[in-house]
Amino acid sequence: MIAIPPALGRSSLIAISRLLDVREPRLWRLSSQCITHSKGDTLSKQDDLYADAVAAYGSALGRLARGYEVDGERRRDLLQDIHLALWQSLDRFDGRCSLRTWAYRVAHNVAISKVIRRRTRKPKLVGVDELDLRTESGDREEQFDRARAAARLLAIIHELKPLDRQVMLLYLEDLDALEIAEVTGLSAVNVATKVHRIKKVLAARFLEGASHVR
Amino acid sequence: MSGEDRGDVKALWQRQQEEPQDVAVASVRRRALTIEATARRRSLVFRLSIVNNVAICAALAWLRPETRPFVAVFFLAVSLAQTEALTRNTPVTAPSDAGLMTSLAFLRASLERERAFAARAWLWFLLPAAIGELALFAGMWATGGPGLRVALPLAATVLAIFGFVLVRSRQRGRLLQNQLDELGKA
Numbered sequence: 001m002i003a004i005p006p007a008l009g010r011s012s013l014i015a016i017s018r019l020l021d022v023r024e025p026r027l028w029r030l031s032s033q034c035i036t037h038s039k040g041d042t043l044s045k046q047d048d049l050y051a052d053a054v055a056a057y058g059s060a061l062g063r064l065a066r067g068y069e070v071d072g073e074r075r076r077d078l079l080q081d082i083h084l085a086l087w088q089s090l091d092r093f094d095g096r097c098s099l100r101t102w103a104y105r106v107a108h109n110v111a112i113s114k115v116i117r118r119r120t121r122k123p124k125l126v127g128v129d130e131l132d133l134r135t136e137s138g139d140r141e142e143q144f145d146r147a148r149a150a151a152r153l154l155a156i157i158h159e160l161k162p163l164d165r166q167v168m169l170l171y172l173e174d175l176d177a178l179e180i181a182e183v184t185g186l187s188a189v190n191v192a193t194k195v196h197r198i199k200k201v202l203a204a205r206f207l208e209g210a211s212h213v214r
Numbered sequence: 215m216s217g218e219d220r221g222d223v224k225a226l227w228q229r230q231q232e233e234p235q236d237v238a239v240a241s242v243r244r245r246a247l248t249i250e251a252t253a254r255r256r257s258l259v260f261r262l263s264i265v266n267n268v269a270i271c272a273a274l275a276w277l278r279p280e281t282r283p284f285v286a287v288f289f290l291a292v293s294l295a296q297t298e299a300l301t302r303n304t305p306v307t308a309p310s311d312a313g314l315m316t317s318l319a320f321l322r323a324s325l326e327r328e329r330a331f332a333a334r335a336w337l338w339f340l341l342p343a344a345i346g347e348l349a350l351f352a353g354m355w356a357t358g359g360p361g362l363r364v365a366l367p368l369a370a371t372v373l374a375i376f377g378f379v380l381v382r383s384r385q386r387g388r389l390l391q392n393q394l395d396e397l398g399k400a
Contacts, residue, residue: 109317
């Protein structure tokens, strides 16, 4: 039998084991939810809300994932993480904001956490103010090719810093300045300024005149 | 692009070809269980490393009673570093209440957490580890083990690593502070 010296006694082991449990509550909560579900046949309110959110904004979440991940495999992982976080978070949805705002907040926050984690391997990101306003060179007809245009749009999005990227993605999803402010936490005035700049960039990069951009 | 939406960038964005998604509630639950199992496995490996530390220290203290004070210091220091590693060195993930936080608040909280980690990593990990190593060297020297010829180069190596990590984490802290300042202006 190994003799444990008094200095390495039970009290220190108990203290360490308590500290080890610091990270567990979220996982335990998740586990209990799953067990509850497996025993019952009816879908919970959380599941209903998730189904509603996916039906209404599932496509938008897919596009959002594209705005953060170029690589197909990573994009699928990100999308799965977003759906998981959304489902988990809806347990706490209390209707203080719309389901759309909630879904976008969760999705962008998950995506940001991924961007932060891999920030060191990313090229330098810029603000929307730093984007070049020059018109892309090349054949005009080529610019109207949908696939190339979509790829160019994605390239612009991937250049942007997280918050500016969010504003651009939400603008492209047709949210107005107030809704974008609600998701991002930026002031409506700040959002309006950024949206104005985004419109100018998009007009310069895609079109001959800003009037074509809504 | 077709004529009707030529130049309409929003339409271009919204009419992208959709990729298939598995969004069924059952699939999401399965993924949640998989992640939970992975976290449990990681936690188990970590706990085993603590048990390993306990076993080695206990065996040393039992076989060589004269080393007990040094072993005790080593054990406490390494246990502290292990515990800090478990509780603090977790990746930045969206919390379950992510829907309650605006992106600005979430980004700020994430950066502040990273900055705190960069600023205190030396205190949470390196200092206990260095103290543990020094206790080990002192124990070796006091009990007639390898002399200073071995202990000094080892101590110098530990200190060099300590210094390197300290400088790098301070650089990282400054970078994060700049990003936080930038967020403050948003």
